[in-house]
Amino acid sequence: xNGLLIAMILALLIPIYEAYQDEDIWQTMLAFASIxxxxxxxxxxxxxxxxxxxxxxxxxxxxxxxxxxxxLLAHILRRMNLEExxxxx
Amino acid sequence: MCWPIVLVGKDSMTEDFYLIAMTALLPLTAGLLVSQINPxxxxxxxxxxxxxxxxxxxxxxxxxxxxxxxxxxxxLSITLYAVAxxxxxxxxxxxxEETPDADGSSIGIKKRRELAPLLANLxxxxxxxxxxxxxxxxxxxxxxxxxxxxxxxxxxxxxxESLQIRIQRLHDIIQAELPTLGSTYIDxxxxxxxxxxx
Numbered sequence: 001x002n003g004l005l006i007a008m009i010l011a012l013l014i015p016i017y018e019a020y021q022d023e024d025i026w027q028t029m030l031a032f033a034s035i036x037x038x039x040x041x042x043x044x045x046x047x048x049x050x051x052x053x054x055x056x057x058x059x060x061x062x063x064x065x066x067x068x069x070x071x072l073l074a075h076i077l078r079r080m081n082l083e084e085x086x087x088x089x
Numbered sequence: 090m091c092w093p094i095v096l097v098g099k100d101s102m103t104e105d106f107y108l109i110a111m112t113a114l115l116p117l118t119a120g121l122l123v124s125q126i127n128p129x130x131x132x133x134x135x136x137x138x139x140x141x142x143x144x145x146x147x148x149x150x151x152x153x154x155x156x157x158x159x160x161x162x163x164x165l166s167i168t169l170y171a172v173a174x175x176x177x178x179x180x181x182x183x184x185x186e187e188t189p190d191a192d193g194s195s196i197g198i199k200k201r202r203e204l205a206p207l208l209a210n211l212x213x214x215x216x217x218x219x220x221x222x223x224x225x226x227x228x229x230x231x232x233x234x235x236x237x238x239x240x241x242x243x244x245x246x247x248x249x250e251s252l253q254i255r256i257q258r259l260h261d262i263i264q265a266e267l268p269t270l271g272s273t274y275i276d277x278x279x280x281x282x283x284x285x286x287x
Contacts (some may be wrong), residue, residue, distance in 0.1 A: 002107060007112045012141075019134055020121050028133045035137045036163075040145040041268070042111075043155070047150060058152040062143055062159040069164030073136070077129065077169045080221070 001050050009040050029074060036066040106196060114141050127219055128174045132167055139163030179223045180215060182252075183233050183242040186226040207246060207270070214266040228233060238277055249273070 012035060019031035041062035047056030118138045125131035139162045146155035184204065204224070211222055225242055227233040234240050237255060244254040251271035254260040260274040 006110065009107060009114070012114065014138065015132060016118060016121070019137060025127075025129055025133070028130055032133050032140075033135050036140045039140045042144055043147045049154075052150075052216070054152045055150070058147055059154045061156060062140075062147075066140060067160055069136070069167065072164070072168045073133070073171055073282050076168065076175065080175050082123050 001045065004041065005045055005049075008045070010040060012038050012042075025077060029070070029077070031069070032068050037063065038068060040066055108148060111141075111145055115145060128170070128178065129219070132171055132174065135170075136163050136167050139167075163249050178220045180211075180220055180244065181242040182211075182227055183227055183236050184229050184246045185230065185233060185247040204246070209265075210267055212271055214262065217266075218262060232245045237275070238281060240277060244272075 007072060015031040015034040015038070019028050019035075022031070034037035040059055043062060047053065049060055056063055109131055115138070122131060122134045122138055125134055139158055140158055143155040143163070144157060146152075185258070190257045200205060208222060215222060227236055230248060233245050233248060237245050237248075237253065240255070243256050243259060244252050251273050252263065253275050254263065254272050255275050255277045257274060260272055263272040265287065
């Protein structure tokens with residue numbers, strides 16, 4: 001289980017690098033989605049390792065609400081892009 | 090409750106290792122956040138920072154803090170900041186509403202066609218400064234001038250040959266980047282005072 005966690009930490013570095021080097025906002029959003037889901041899964045893995053249900057429940061909440069916040073942010077960004085697109089033509 | 094201290098022996102070493110590895114991600118993303126220039130990118134990276142800090146709080150056994158970070162720090166503050174940045178990083182340009190065509194063709198399309206060259210010039214420059222143009226239409230010249238004087242808009246198009254801008258910084262940017270477009274700076278407060286003394 002510890003090996004799995006270390007592998008997940010290494011996998012977490014990939015979207016962080018992606019968020020760092022990309023110019024496109026949607027690529028950064030993708031990296032954010034990837035990291036949000038990965039960290040929530042890591043919290044769940046830790047809760048299983050420690051057999052701590054309190055942390056497990058928080059992991060589940062973060063997994064669902066983190067993605068909800070992502071959708072809210074994506075919607076605002078999309079509306080902004082639409083407005084810009086309208087004024088260009 | 091501090092797990093790494095409670096555990097002893099080989100397990101404690103491995104647990105220490107991934108604790109340190111995860112905690113090292115926090116300054117990494119924080120450095121990434123402060124190095125961002127684009128405010129929207131910075132917001133998304135603030136979300137990443139929030140996700141990682143929630144993970145670390147959960148790791149230290151502070152489930153309530155992790156939940157608060159995820160809900161307030163990541164979800165609420167980012168959404169509110171996105172709305173704030175979106176509404177503040179815009180140039181409000183007042184334009185005249187033209188008379189409808191005799192054949193009754195769509196006003197919106199005609200107006201957009203007239204403003205297209207201006208926007209094609211203005212948009213790339215403002216995008217460089219992470220801003221956007223917001224068009225507001227006014228029925229006549231008096232309403233447009235009044236809006237400028239009341240600071241409802243940042244600039245006008247259609248009152249004179251050039252753009253009239255009341256923000257010094259915006260005027261400087263447009264003057265430097267688009268000298269052909271022509272913009273005149275109007276100090277609204279001074280104009281108002283002159284009107285009062287006259």
